[in-house]
Amino acid sequence: MIVFKCYMKILRQNVTLVIIYLGIFFSVALVMQMAAGKSEDSLYANTSIDIGVVKEDQGVLAQGFVDYLNTIHNVIPMKNNPEVLQENLFYRNVEYIVQIPADFYEACIQGNQPLKVTKVPGSYSSYYVDQQISSYISTIRTYVAAGFSQEEAVQAVKTEVHKPVTKISSDSASSDLVPYTYYFRYIPYLFLGALCYTMGYILMAFKKGDIQKRMEASAISVRHQSLEGLLAMGVIGAILWLLGILGVVLMYGNTFLNSELCGYYIANTLLMLVVSLSLSYLIGMFIPNSNILSGVANIVSLSMCFLCGVFVPMDVMDKSVLKVAQFLPVYWYEQVNEILSRHHSLTPELLGKVRISMGIEVLFAATFVCLILVVSRYRKEG
Secondary structure, eight states: OHHHHHHHHHHHHHHHHHHHHHHHHHHHHHHHHHHHHHHHHHHTTTOOOOOEEEEEEHHHHHHHHHHHHHHSSSSEEOOOOOOHHHHHHHHSOSSSEEEEOOOOOIIIIOOOOOOOEOOTTTTTHHHHHHHHHHHHHHHHHHHHHOOOOOOHHHHHHHHHOOOOOHHHHSSSSSSOOOTTTTHHTTHHHHHHHHHHHHHHHHHHHHHTTTTHHHHHSSSSOOHHHHHHHHHHHHHHHHHHHHHHHHHHHHTTHHHHHHHHHHHHHHHHHHHHHHHHHHHHHHHHHHOOHHHHHHHHHHHHHHHHHHHHTTSGGGGGSSSHHHHTTSSSHHHHHHHHHHHHOSSOOOHHHHHHHHHHHHHHHHHHHHHHHHHHHHHHHHHHHH
């Protein structure tokens, strides 16, 4: 087992790189999952902000409008003093200022004149308030046009019942991502980055000096040496894969283990590991020194991750980019991951898509292995 031990010895010498990638992977996965959780919790929550109101109209409609805003936001009465208004907005005492003119009914309800508003530049909540104001005035205008008096129109708006938005989930599908979505989304970065460096350094070590010639002249057959090398590669890959699976079990526990799709996640990551291992070995065969290895490893891992939906979700990527990404193995891994993360169980149609994507991953791995054999044979004959 001399060749196997040599592989393991080189791995121990470069174990720091693997630890660094593991640290980056777990940190990014945790941060993104926490950020996604906070975003999900507040996605359908009403947002209340401080609104300054300058009310120059003392009529029923103007007061009803102020009361309406006060049910949603924190309304702060203000005087029509431009300097004071600008100062309050500058110091963020209010995020939005609305001015109700003295002829509110004639100008805004009958005359369709927009209200004068001032808001903090770039504030998303301001657009939210714009919609609320527009909706209220449109509703009042409708009631008045239907023959309601001003008092009746205000009262009718108050008594309207608006059902709250509820998120619906089913046994087969959900719009919410499962808690460990980002964990599995980033696994290709861990596998590609760590294995490209590891296999590169191992293969470079065997190229130094006359080591290759000595190995060919040794009493151990080339076939036996190859088998030991494959065993070492399998052990290295298995260790990295087990660390990845152990991480999701420790972080999410029964939430992951009790999932109906747990086996598909494990199988998908295992296929991604095989693809990464074969691709890393193929790349390592052409790397002459550590300087080139660093550049190539980063280019391969980062470019695939950016193009194939690891760092940027597929649903926000340009279609032309996704067409190019289909020629890369990570794309098909992420296709499976997206399906699994958005469903609690798989319909026959979804199962078919998952199997096709996994099959393509197998074809990529087989292609890389064939290329490795071709290159190895060519070098021996050369």
